[in-house]
Amino acid sequence: MENDPLRPFVEDPESSGLFFDFDGVLSDIVEKPSDARPAERAREALDALADRFKLVAVVSGRGAGELLTWLGDGIEIWGIHGAQRTFKGEVLLSERAEPYSELMERVRTDAEQRVAELGIEGALVEDKGVMFTIHYRATRDRSEAKSVLETIAEELAAGYGVVASPQKMAIELRPPVEFAKSQVILQRAREATLTAVAFIGDDVVDLPGFDALDTLENEGLTTFKVAVDSDETPPELLRRADLILAGPAAVVTWMETLASSVPLRG
Numbered sequence: 001m002e003n004d005p006l007r008p009f010v011e012d013p014e015s016s017g018l019f020f021d022f023d024g025v026l027s028d029i030v031e032k033p034s035d036a037r038p039a040e041r042a043r044e045a046l047d048a049l050a051d052r053f054k055l056v057a058v059v060s061g062r063g064a065g066e067l068l069t070w071l072g073d074g075i076e077i078w079g080i081h082g083a084q085r086t087f088k089g090e091v092l093l094s095e096r097a098e099p100y101s102e103l104m105e106r107v108r109t110d111a112e113q114r115v116a117e118l119g120i121e122g123a124l125v126e127d128k129g130v131m132f133t134i135h136y137r138a139t140r141d142r143s144e145a146k147s148v149l150e151t152i153a154e155e156l157a158a159g160y161g162v163v164a165s166p167q168k169m170a171i172e173l174r175p176p177v178e179f180a181k182s183q184v185i186l187q188r189a190r191e192a193t194l195t196a197v198a199f200i201g202d203d204v205v206d207l208p209g210f211d212a213l214d215t216l217e218n219e220g221l222t223t224f225k226v227a228v229d230s231d232e233t234p235p236e237l238l239r240r241a242d243l244i245l246a247g248p249a250a251v252v253t254w255m256e257t258l259a260s261s262v263p264l265r266g
């Protein structure tokens with residue numbers, strides 16, 4: 001325990017926070033995003049941590065609604081990179097996202113039409129409220145689908161003045177304001193006056209989450225970066241991690257171990 005980097009968390013859980021990505025971290029990556037489910041015992045492990053630590057949050061690119069269904073309201077849930085959050089079992093659109101909801105609906109309708117006209121089997125548009133994602137993971141020729149769909153996404157972005165951003169096997173279209181996991185981490189860590197913050201991610205979009213931890217470390221906080229390794233995890237995430245876990249099942253075991261080292265509150 002002497003040199004355990006998690007010691008500050010265990011010794012002062014009342015001022016410690018844990019932020020988790022969902023896909024690839026608490027859930028195995030699946031072909032169709034709607035097929036994803038939390039890994040076995042993930043929900044129970046989150047609740048066990050939330051009973052012990054000041055702040056436990058899931059921050060995801062997904063809509064907060066489905067995460068709420070799967071994970072319950074025992075933790076904080078931030079959807080679509082922070083454009084949504086849950087509050088007492090309800091999903092709210094953030095103040096910064098609200099003004100763009102109508103515009104984004106028009107862009108999505110246009111995207112759905114264009115993607116349908118292409119007839120690429122397996123390509124699909126996922127509505128996330130104020131954003132949407134064009135997926136090509138399930139297409140037969142991913143590299144061809146990627147190039148065609150990225151062209152469409154760029155045309156839509158230019159035409160409507162929105163932002164197209166490449167993701168893992170997908171392209172995300174979002175309003176021209178920034179929503180990022182890093183903002184959620186910084187905002188919540190400061191609001192909750194945390195002294196120790198951990199973030200667990202697996203994807204290229206989680207790198208800014210690590211940046212946020214660097215910022216907090218410069219402000220004097222203790223930080224702990226966890227990378228979950230998959231074929232698609234960027235090398236930089238692994239390089240910068242304090243701990244590398246093999247997949248969602250290993251994450252759940254790690255969460256259970258951490259929870260068991262802290263007595264229940266109260």
Ligand SMILES: [Mg+2]
Nearest residue numbers: 021023024203
């Ligand atoms: Mg992920």
